[in-house]
Amino acid sequence: MKTVHERADIVPLLAEIFRELGYEGTSLSRITQRTGLGKGSLYHFFPGGKEEMANAVLADIDAWFEQAIYRPLRQDDAHQAIAAMWVNVNDYFRSGRRICLVGAFALDDTRERFSAAIGDYFIRWIGALRSALTxxxxxEAQALAEEGVAGIQGALVLARALGDELIFTRSLETLAKRFEAATR
Amino acid sequence: MKTVHERADIVPLLAEIFRELGYEGTSLSRITQRTGLGKGSLYHFFPGGKEEMANAVLADIDAWFEQAIYRPLRQDDAHQAIAAMWVNVNDYFRSGRRICLVGAFALDDTRERFSAAIGDYFIRWIGALRSALTxxxxxEAQALAEEGVAGIQGALVLARALGDELIFTRSLETLAKRFEAATR
DNA sequence: GTCTATACAGTGATAGAC
DNA sequence: GTCTATCACTGTATAGAC
Structure with missing residues (x-):
């Protein structure tokens, strides 16, 4: 049986692999195993190889955050959008069991490869959050927006380091309270 | 000229390499370049190879935090120790130009290799900070301690992602204010 | 202790048959 | 589109001379 895929079907699978193994830790053979696609198919969809795969994943992540998080923060009712952000973020990161790929890429040398996309992701998140807070x-909208985004990233690190799912959700609740206190 | 080293001289060099390249991104050839030591010397000091090198680095980091951060938080004057922590942390992470290796290891699959050391690092940091806060x-000492450690980790991610050194120091100042408000 | 030489599995990537 | 075969190269690790 010859299953026919398209690029859009593969990107989410790639995202999970990069998340778990990191950019350097992700090898084409692991991608082959987990996607069920041979190298021929992979290079058919992504002629630029691993780097193009990662760029496709980053673009996919960016698109999701734009529609689910940033745009509501910029356009919708501020209180509602902020409240929705906490819920969506907790859901997206699976209560801390899933990490932020962009944050992980930022920490080591792979940042150099994708610095534009990485910087954009955080600039726009902070900017949209500041807009809603204002x-x-x-x-102090800028400082609080930075504190919120940093708090989410830090909570992901703690959740993974301690293998504790509860700490992520608990951290989001603490942050949400800070935001409520500052916007009433 | 034949320079003679000892293990303790090499560990800090290894730490910086792992910080910049990550565990998977760090190859023995890069280590050879940056340390000036051949593979023979490297395996003489670390028979277990790359994994033993990383373990030595983690032990070194742990020892530094124990004496510079955790012990003062547990034993010294609480207010003074917390104030000193912000200064020492800002200095240790070079205002955000240097990342937390333990946090970076926690995010991807390398966590599995070093889960004990990684969990220990954060458990003891949070525990010592909770002790001082209490x-x-x-x-709410436990929640605030978690918020402080997570805030530091998140600030490191932001500083690296944005290539902005100021945001790290600014984030520490915001956190310090939160702690002061909760302990007066 | 430090080096060179070497083993050999795994890497990203390409070519071509189907 | 998908596969298999193959490429040149780099990966970790070891052995042995000095």
Whole structure:
């Protein structure tokens, strides 16, 4: 049986592999195993190899955050959008069992390969969050937005390091309370 | 000229290499280049190869944090020890230009190799910080300790992602203010 | 202790048959 | 589109001379 795929079907699988193994730790043979696709198929979809695969994953992540997080923060009711962010983020990162690929890429040398996409991701997240906080009447919107995004990234590190799923959700709740106190 | 080294001289060099390249991204040839030592010397000091090198680095990091951060938090004046922690952490991570190797290892699959050391690092940091906060009269010491450690890790991610050194120091100052408000 | 030489599995990548 | 075969290269690790 010859299953026919398209690029869009493979990208989410690649995302999970990069998440678990990191960029350097992800080898084409592991990708072959986990996707069930041979190298021929892989290079058919991604002529640029592993780097193009990672770029496709980053673009996919960016698109998801744009529609699910950033746009509501910029356009919708500020209080509602912030509240929805905590819920969506907790869901997206599977209560801390899933990490942020962009954050992980930022930490080591793979940052150099994807610095534009990495910088963009955080600039836009912080910017959108600041926009919502400002509209909600927060006086120190930039600092609080940075604290919120950093808090999420840090909570992911802790959750993975301790193997504790509860700490992620608990951290988000603490952050949410800080935001409520600053916007009432 | 034949320079003679000892293990203790090499570990800090290895630490910087692992920090920049990550565990998987660090190859023996890169280690050879940056340390000036051949593979023979490397395997003389670390018969277990790359994994033993990383374990030595993690032990070195642990020892530094124990004496510079954890012990003061557990034993010294609580307010002073917490204030010193912010200064020492900012210095140790070079205002965000240097990352936390333990946090980086926690994010991807290399966590499995070093899970004991990684878990220990964060458990003891949070525990020591909670001890100081409790002595300082904080009612929600565990939650605030978690928030502080997570905030530091997240600030490192942001600083690297944005290539912005100022954001790290600024984030530490914000966290310090939160701690002061909770312990007065 | 440090080096060179070497083993050999695994790497990213390409070519071509189907 | 998918596969298999194959490429040149780099990976970790070892052995042995000095």
């Amino acid at each position: 509209r909600a009447g927060c006086s | 002595r300082a009269g904080c009612s």
